[in-house]
Amino acid sequence: MLEEYESMEDGEKKVEGPVYNWRCVTEEFMTACSKLDLGELLHDSSFGLFEAMSAIEMMDVKMDAGMMCNQIKRKVLTLPQAIETQTLKTQDLTYAELTGIMDASLACMVTWLEGHSLAQTVFTNLYLHDPSLIEDRTMRAFSVCMLKIVDLIRDRINRSGVYEEEDFQPLTYGFKMAGDVTDVKAVTAMKEVEDELSRAARHLKGLIQEGSSEETSEYHLCVAVCSRVKFFKFLLSMLLAFSKDKCEGVPQAKKLINQMLELIKTIKETVSLGIHPEDREVTKNDYPTIMGFDPLINQRLLPPTFPRYTVIHDRGEALDYIHTLLERLLSSTAMLDATNIQEVFDVFREFSKLSPCVLSRSILQLTFLPPSRRVFGVHPLTDFLKDSLRAFVMPPALSPKTALYNNAEVKQYVDALVTRAVRPVCTVLQVLGHNRARQRDKWAHLLDEMVSLQDEADKVDGYLHQIQMKMDPNRQYGSSFGTWVLYYTLQVMLAYTLSGFELELYAPYEYHYVYWYLYELLYSWLYSTIQRAETFVIDHEAFIESVSVKGRGSKKGKKKKRSKAVQRELIICQAQQNMFGGYYKAVVGLKLCKKLKQPSFEYDREEVRYSHRLAPFACVSTPPMVPYSQYKEMTSLFRYASMPTASDLFSASCKYFHQAKTLYESLQNPSEETQTVIRVAKTNFVTLKLLSGGHKQDSEDPPEFDFSLHKLYPVIKV
Numbered sequence: 255m256l257e258e259y260e261s262m263e264d265g266e267k268k269v270e271g272p273v274y275n276w277r278c279v280t281e282e283f284m285t286a287c288s289k290l291d292l293g294e295l296l297h298d299s300s301f302g303l304f305e306a307m308s309a310i311e312m313m314d315v316k317m318d319a320g321m322m323c324n325q326i327k328r329k330v331l332t333l334p335q336a337i338e339t340q341t342l343k344t345q346d347l348t349y350a351e352l353t354g355i356m357d358a359s360l361a362c363m364v365t366w367l368e369g370h371s372l373a374q375t376v377f378t379n380l381y382l383h384d385p386s387l388i389e390d391r392t393m394r395a396f397s398v399c400m401l402k403i404v405d406l407i408r409d410r411i412n413r414s415g416v417y418e419e420e421d422f423q424p425l426t427y428g429f430k431m432a433g434d435v436t437d438v439k440a441v442t443a444m445k446e447v448e449d450e451l452s453r454a455a456r457h458l459k460g461l462i463q464e465g466s467s468e469e470t471s472e473y474h475l476c477v478a479v480c481s482r483v484k485f486f487k488f489l490l491s492m493l494l495a496f497s498k499d500k501c502e503g504v505p506q507a508k509k510l511i512n513q514m515l516e517l518i519k520t521i522k523e524t525v526s527l528g529i530h531p532e533d534r535e536v537t538k539n540d541y542p543t544i545m546g547f548d549p550l551i552n553q554r555l556l557p558p559t560f561p562r563y564t565v566i567h568d569r570g571e572a573l574d575y576i577h578t579l580l581e582r583l584l585s586s587t588a589m590l591d592a593t594n595i596q597e598v599f600d601v602f603r604e605f606s607k608l609s610p611c612v613l614s615r616s617i618l619q620l621t622f623l624p625p626s627r628r629v630f631g632v633h634p635l636t637d638f639l640k641d642s643l644r645a646f647v648m649p650p651a652l653s654p655k656t657a658l659y660n661n662a663e664v665k666q667y668v669d670a671l672v673t674r675a676v677r678p679v680c681t682v683l684q685v686l687g688h689n690r691a692r693q694r695d696k697w698a699h700l701l702d703e704m705v706s707l708q709d710e711a712d713k714v715d716g717y718l719h720q721i722q723m724k725m726d727p728n729r730q731y732g733s734s735f736g737t738w739v740l741y742y743t744l745q746v747m748l749a750y751t752l753s754g755f756e757l758e759l760y761a762p763y764e765y766h767y768v769y770w771y772l773y774e775l776l777y778s779w780l781y782s783t784i785q786r787a788e789t790f791v792i793d794h795e796a797f798i799e800s801v802s803v804k805g806r807g808s809k810k811g812k813k814k815k816r817s818k819a820v821q822r823e824l825i826i827c828q829a830q831q832n833m834f835g836g837y838y839k840a841v842v843g844l845k846l847c848k849k850l851k852q853p854s855f856e857y858d859r860e861e862v863r864y865s866h867r868l869a870p871f872a873c874v875s876t877p878p879m880v881p882y883s884q885y886k887e888m889t890s891l892f893r894y895a896s897m898p899t900a901s902d903l904f905s906a907s908c909k910y911f912h913q914a915k916t917l918y919e920s921l922q923n924p925s926e927e928t929q930t931v932i933r934v935a936k937t938n939f940v941t942l943k944l945l946s947g948g949h950k951q952d953s954e955d956p957p958e959f960d961f962s963l964h965k966l967y968p969v970i971k972v
Contacts, residue, residue: 330550333380333387342380342546345389349475352392354528354544355381356482357521359400361572365564367407367611371423373552374564376404380546385432392451392483395443398432399486402440405431406493407613413625414616416687421612427555437494444487451480478524485517492583496617500631504587504621511584518577525569575611582610586618590630594642595679598622599745602686606693607927615687623680635676636669643672646741647787648794649734651718655798657725664721671714671735678703682742691757697750698870704743705873711735729797737787740876744780750870751776756965760867762956763852766845767864769838770889771880777831779877784827788820822921829917833935833967836910840942840970842889843903844957849972851956904946911939927964934967941970 290296336342343351359379366375381388385397408424411417432440458473492510495503531542543549549564567575582605589601605618624631629638640652650656651668658664681703685696715733722731751772754760760768844850861882871879880888891897898906915935918928944950950972959968 330548330553332551333383336380336546337387343390344387344393347390347393349472349479350527350529351545352396352479352528353475353482353524354530355379355393355546356396356479356486357525357528357569357572358544358547358566359396360576361567361569363400363404364567364572364575366404367422367575367613368567369420369422370564371425371427371556372404372429373425373427373555374549375566376400377427377429377552378543378547378549378566380548380551383429392447392479395440395447396483396486398435398440399444399490401430401432402435402437403486403490403493406490406497410493410497410620411612411616414619414687416615416619416684417612418689418692421689427552437490441487441491441494444483444490448480448483448487451476451483455480474524475527478521478527481517481520481524485514485521488514488517496621499624499626501590501621501624504590508584508587511580515577515580515584518573518580522570522573525573528569579611579614582608582614583617586614586621589618589622594645595639596642596646598683599686599742602683606686606690609690612689615689619684619687622683635680636672639672639675639679643735643738646791647734647738648791649718650722650731650794651734653794653798658718658721661721664718667714667717668735671710674710675707675739678707679742682746690753694750694753694757697746697753700746701743701750701870702873704739704746705875708736708739708743708874708876711739732790732793734787734790736876737783737790741780741783741787743874744776744783744877747871747874748772748776748780752966754867755961758961761853762841762850762959764863764867765959766838766841766889767860767885768867769834769841770885771868773831773834773838774888775877775880777827777834781824781827781831784820784824825917825921829914829931832910832914832917833931836907836914836935836938836942837967837970839903839907839910840938842891843900843907843945846891846903847900847951849954849957901946901948904942907942908939908946911935911942915939930964931967934963934969937969941972945972 331339331341333342337344347355359376359382362375362378366372376382379397379400381393381397382401385394385401388394388397408426411422412424455473455476458469458476461469462473488510492507492514495507495510497503529544531544533542549566586601586605589598592598592601602618602622605615610618621630623629623635628634643649644652649668651658651664653659678700681700685693685700688696712733712735715731715736718735719731722729751768754768841850845852864882864885868879887893912935915932918924918932918935921928924932953972955972958971960971961968963969
């Protein structure tokens with residue numbers, strides 16, 4: 255189609271307008287397309303893939319989401335219009351209607367928490383648009399309570415800052431969140447409604463006992479509504495409790511969570527009692543709903559985008575989601591028992607492994623570091639980091655009984671370093687609050703900050719060593735601050751590398767250098783770093799005891815407790831190292847007997863892939879990145895006196911898996927994850943034992959790495 259603008263003169267009259275000159279280009283178009291292979295795209299310098307994906311034709315029904323309302327036969331009614339036409343009840347709602355509306359509202363809220371917009375989820379409920387128009391006390395109190403809950407959730411998630419665009423959409427589209435009603439009034443209104451329903455339930459129960467069986471169903475419906483009112487009241491109270499300063503509301507929140515977990519059982523049993531949508535055809539633009547809900551009511555509030563069909567969660571699924579959310583919030587409260595950054599880091603790391611929702615991640619972040627920027631709302635961050643340093647490496651500069659502690663210049667250097675460490679350490683914890691897919695990129699960027707902090711820590715250690723030599727030449731200072739920073743640098747490097755397995759980024763033919771790097775370098779450095787830190791602590795405690803015997807009895811208990819914790823971490827580190835050592839030997843053996851297929855690398859090289867996978871480590875000076883040439887030299891089988899066979903490598907792999915299993919089994923009170931890893935190690939031990947004996951020696955079928963049991967440790971199947 256050719257469109258031109260021309261001027262046409264008709265006597266003295268000049269007319270300007272579009273002139274269309276239509277020409278069929280089908281044949282030319284098909285001829286041009288025939289020259290493209292399957293999967294090829296034509297790329298123009300002025301209109302590439304980005305422009306094509308971003309192009310929206312406004313007012314087009316296929317492209318503009320706001321035009322969806324024009325594709326349905328029924329009229330979309332606002333709340334006042336629905337009240338006027340009596341398609342929506344504002345008073346005398348039945349128990350079944352109340353139950354259905356509350357359950358549907360909860361399902362919409364859960365859908366919103368999974369990344370959809372408020373306009374297409376929560377605010378498809380017309381009752382929430384203006385609760386003042388509702389005359390029914392129960393529905394009005396519930397609507398205000400629901401708006402308060404949504405507003406609190408939005409506030410918590412916004413403040414924590416650990417969400418991405420796929421996690422959460424905070425835009426409210428101009429809806430009012432019942433700001434004219436205080437939180438206390440909202441909770442009080444729900445309590446009054448709950449009391450009314452409780453009295454009605456007791457009355458109906460009395461009628462049943464007198465022999466009036468027709469009241470039985472009404473009694474169960476009344477109990478269903480009462481349990482839901484109580485649940486939403488507890489949910490609002492819990493969010494308010496988590497919002498209190500200095501974590502003072504956490505004990506109350508724990509109590510409310512336990513009460514909600516009990517109520518969910520009752521709600522699940524009565525989920526079928528509420529009204530349900532009528533059975534009619536579901537289209538891509540519209541779906542059946544109950545009274546008070548309209549999926550297209552806010553469609554014109556959305557910006558011009560491709561139409562997006564929002565599937566609201568099933569009511570049963572929504573309750574399961576809330577149940578899981580509450581359990582995770584309950585487990586997150588254990589963080590208040592942490593006394594240093596290391597313990598907090600362990601809590602965040604284990605919590606992140608569960609892939610929690612954005613709300614639970616946000617509340618965990620704000621529990622540790624609320625807007626006041628004090629740990630648990632009480633402790634200054636610098637003091638908390640100093641306590642963590644004392645617990646991990648016990649630097650003499652932070653010990654009151656040493657000469658360095660009373661040196662003013664030393665104190666100035668140490669305070670400056672600790673203040674500098676606040677940002678990267680807090681960023682480590684914040685990264686653990688993001689979703690698992692986004693963490694990998696953030697770990698890579700965080701390494702730059704960790705390297706800078708590592709350099710500063712080394713400089714401070716060097717300066718303190720000089721001061722120590724002047725004060726006491728017989729006592730070595732050691733790199734205590736550098737060791738502490740190195741520990742977290744290694745944790746970041748490990749998190750980045752291991753996330754590649756979880757996100758399925760590595761191909762099987764890449765496993766050999768990834769496993770080697772984990773086994774030979776990262777876990778080896780981590781193990782020696784933990785050992786060095788423990789040596790610093792032991793040496794310092796011995797020095798303190800040599801100059802003072804005061805308080806020796808109490809220290810023994812603390813030393814014993816600390817020794818157990820460090821010993822456990824060392825065992826886990828060694829077990830993980832052995833697991834990856836077993837995988838490395840197994841993969842090299844499979845390559846040697848040509849069971850692991852290799853790509854031709856026509857347009858690629860292994861060196862390029864190796865450098866790409868480990869590129870973020872190039873900026874790290876300790877531990878230094880191993881170049882590809884050095885890796886090939888260190889892993890060459892020709893460096894052995896007699897070149898090992900595939901059977902030898904499989905036997906070595908067996909030993910690693912057996913050692914890992916033994917180490918994990920030595921742990922007291924093993925977690926469910928540890929027991930899973932033990933099963934994986936046992937299975938791989940048996941498989942490699944068979945391969946070392948010549949099992950399927952002539953088979954060229956590629957092995958399968960099954961990650962179904964564990965995201966990091968696959969079961970090798972041949």
